Amino acid sequence: MTERGGERSTGRPRRVLVTGGAGFIGSHLVASLLERGDDVTIVDDLSTGDARNIPDGALFIRDTVSGAVGRSEIGRETFDQVYHLAASVGVDLVMRDPVRAIETNIEQTAALLRFLAETGSGPVLIASSSEVYGKPTRRVFSEDDDVVYGPTTITRWSYACTKAIDEYLALGHHHAGTIACVVVRLFNTVGPGQVGRYGMVLPRFVEAALRGEPLRVFGDGTQTRCFCDVRDVVRALPRLLETPACLGRVFNLGSDRPISILELAEMVRRVLGSSSEVVLVPYSEAYPEGYEDLRHRRPDLARVREAIRFEPLIGLEQTIRDIADAIGRGGRVTAAERAEM
Numbered sequence: 001m002t003e004r005g006g007e008r009s010t011g012r013p014r015r016v017l018v019t020g021g022a023g024f025i026g027s028h029l030v031a032s033l034l035e036r037g038d039d040v041t042i043v044d045d046l047s048t049g050d051a052r053n054i055p056d057g058a059l060f061i062r063d064t065v066s067g068a069v070g071r072s073e074i075g076r077e078t079f080d081q082v083y084h085l086a087a088s089v090g091v092d093l094v095m096r097d098p099v100r101a102i103e104t105n106i107e108q109t110a111a112l113l114r115f116l117a118e119t120g121s122g123p124v125l126i127a128s129s130s131e132v133y134g135k136p137t138r139r140v141f142s143e144d145d146d147v148v149y150g151p152t153t154i155t156r157w158s159y160a161c162t163k164a165i166d167e168y169l170a171l172g173h174h175h176a177g178t179i180a181c182v183v184v185r186l187f188n189t190v191g192p193g194q195v196g197r198y199g200m201v202l203p204r205f206v207e208a209a210l211r212g213e214p215l216r217v218f219g220d221g222t223q224t225r226c227f228c229d230v231r232d233v234v235r236a237l238p239r240l241l242e243t244p245a246c247l248g249r250v251f252n253l254g255s256d257r258p259i260s261i262l263e264l265a266e267m268v269r270r271v272l273g274s275s276s277e278v279v280l281v282p283y284s285e286a287y288p289e290g291y292e293d294l295r296h297r298r299p300d301l302a303r304v305r306e307a308i309r310f311e312p313l314i315g316l317e318q319t320i321r322d323i324a325d326a327i328g329r330g331g332r333v334t335a336a337e338r339a340e341m
């Protein structure tokens, strides 16, 4: 049985469901939950995840979320805590296959929330995205800011809209009293085990630097982002879900230290001792169908600092070294790297 704050009142291990648990962030989260003794079930269709990411000790159901909630392994069981990370992640995937990405992000979340409401499970943490802020109206993004999107003819905004709908759905359930939820807007999250093939900038740079190939910087490279190590992020997720005062609320989570993409490329070259050159690639070449980039993206972390005393601890240079080491082992992340939390 579960209380809204996620505290267990029985002696058995906490039953936890992690959707997207074979993915980058999900696999780090699963490792930390297993480490503290939770009984973890993963649902992942491996569309971008990798079964080799899954730490020993979790029950793995290879299926979509909507498929899995009808299966006997999950049945009508109640989960004490749920982390919903399964999604078509990032603007790049949406640009490549918008219909699939939009349907995935909205349908899977709706199906999961219906299942959790029916079984009396929860609370649930919804992994949302800084993309929800859309076109920045300010330099620093705060949770209660208005959001502004471009026209529907520009595909990139559909990712933001899907994540916004997910937030509305979860908060709707919360206010109706059917499931307790917390919404977490993740900013750029990086670390060992992340792969570059879905467009994520840092693993792309590290992979290129290790191969001695050019580091391709889109635009003029002066756009800035804040990168947070996945181990800092994963440390914070259970605390957000287990702090009763956080339920029903939206939190930014990430680092608030900006770096330009050109500086990031130079840092990767320096840290890895690579002789790769850095080349600027016009957006029109990277995205022939049109793209609108955000110049700066930085979270206001006041709310999450106040709620759980969150502070990112792992420096970007360390993260770069750990990504490179994991790539050197064919993408495998060691227990020591996961445990750095």
Ligand SMILES: NC(=O)c1ccc[n+]([C@@H]2O[C@H](COP(=O)([O-])OP(=O)(O)OC[C@H]3O[C@@H](n4cnc5c(N)ncnc54)[C@H](O)[C@@H]3O)[C@@H](O)[C@H]2O)c1
Pocket: 019, 020, 021, 022, 023, 024, 025, 026, 043, 044, 045, 046, 047, 048, 049, 050, 063, 064, 065, 066, 084, 085, 086, 087, 088, 089, 090, 104, 108, 127, 128, 129, 130, 185, 186, 187, 188, 189, 190
């Ligand atoms: N990495 C970041 O910087 C970042 C930033 C903002 C938000 N997020 C959010 O965090 C979550 C995890 O992202 P990630 O970086 O680990 O990406 P990821 O692609 O590694 O993980 C997503 C996982 O979901 C799985 N999945 C996709 N569709 C599914 C479906 N229909 N049913 C079951 N499983 C499905 C994939 O196979 C994958 O394992 C996502 O919700 C994403 O939107 C990530």
